[in-house]
Amino acid sequence: MGATSKRAVSNSLGLAVLGLLMESPTHPHAMAATLRERGMDRVFKVTTGSLYDVVRALERAGWIETRETLRVGARPERTVYQHTALGREEFVRWVDELIRVPADEYPKFMSAVSYLGALGPDGAAAALRERAGRVRASLEEIRQGHREVLEAGEVPRLFVVEAEYAVRMLEAELGWLEEITADIGTSRLAWPEPVTGWVRGDGEARRGRRRHEEVR
Amino acid sequence: MGATSKRAVSNSLGLAVLGLLMESPTHPHAMAATLRERGMDRVFKVTTGSLYDVVRALERAGWIETRETLRVGARPERTVYQHTALGREEFVRWVDELIRVPADEYPKFMSAVSYLGALGPDGAAAALRERAGRVRASLEEIRQGHREVLEAGEVPRLFVVEAEYAVRMLEAELGWLEEITADIGTSRLAWPEPVTGWVRGDGEARRGRRRHEEVR
DNA sequence: CGTCGAATACTCGGTTCCGACTGATAGGAG
């Protein structure tokens, strides 16, 4: 329900590339460098391999084009790209769509949570607490970075809203972690019998989640 | 910092497969069916292609093994798998690690948010409101499903905690969406001048985010 | 009794992704 027909380039790193080219033409290596300098590698997964692929894809799609390909000294040639008119339009369209319709994502954490049972009450509590610690740390880091940038007054809030989003999400996760950990302690979240066996790995633990099918 | 050396199978769908096999041996097609029946396809991305790949990978890794390969009628053969001792251990270890150490994920929404500027104040507000609507809908859906399952009393809470997590996260997102939309209305989130040009796509809009590098 | 759609059980092959590697140069240490 939604997904408009299929986008020519789907890797969001492409969005970053387009974004960079909105400012001025550059070559891939410089893109990677800039993205890292600006800390945007917290938002986009920047890997050289993918970068070059994505740039090629954007070119095939006609959203960007090579402006010149020049060599300085005997270093490998570098290809400078710039956006096309189409690219400028698509950039906006792309952002718009990503905002309007939530993509279904499959966070690894959630898949693990759905098998929380396997750790047993104590193991689960321990693991959750450890995660909580790490989440608290990165939360603090982001909060601080955000505050510093804003207080320096160089950058308008608009350009760092994504940090506010990240903070909100991490806070929510932390809240959930704390609640669940507490509930394990008070047995408001209890381990039903069959699963405890399952955890011990007795191999033939019948009946897992809901009523289970035979192989037929 | 973290990522323990490299996991033999990384696709979380593998976790689902292991989970299924904890209950009883099955063949891939049945796994897919069961996962969908139980609505676990909201948590794991279930695509036939990947499923068969992942199963093969799990076998290579020695976490599962084929139990028998039988043919009913003249239908394609089906291969029934079962877990190995190693598989049972790794399953737990895997869940444990996924919980303990937050994987860095790159939600598409966040990448779009970091270019929210491109939509201009009105466009942004509109898009955010539309998303909010959709988020509210799926939130309601999950909440209701969760309530029904629990009230039926068949399934212990432990087996549906991931829904509680999902709800929390969606609520947080919704909260953020509402706040930001409001802030755009009251200009607490303002569009600095250069960007407005950028949005109109005047192509040569110098100076995007922070001070920008020349191509050198 | 024929046929049409759903279910059964997978295969295939094209993208996409990405980490490891290459190979050159500039700048500083000794």
Added chain:
DNA sequence: CTCCTATCAGTCGGAACCGAGTATTCGACG
């Protein structure tokens, strides 16, 4: 002046991913 490291710019090949196809069988319905 030589070596050593950091930076520069990108290639490459293998893994992962996934959607579209294939071929059979069962059951319902007119």
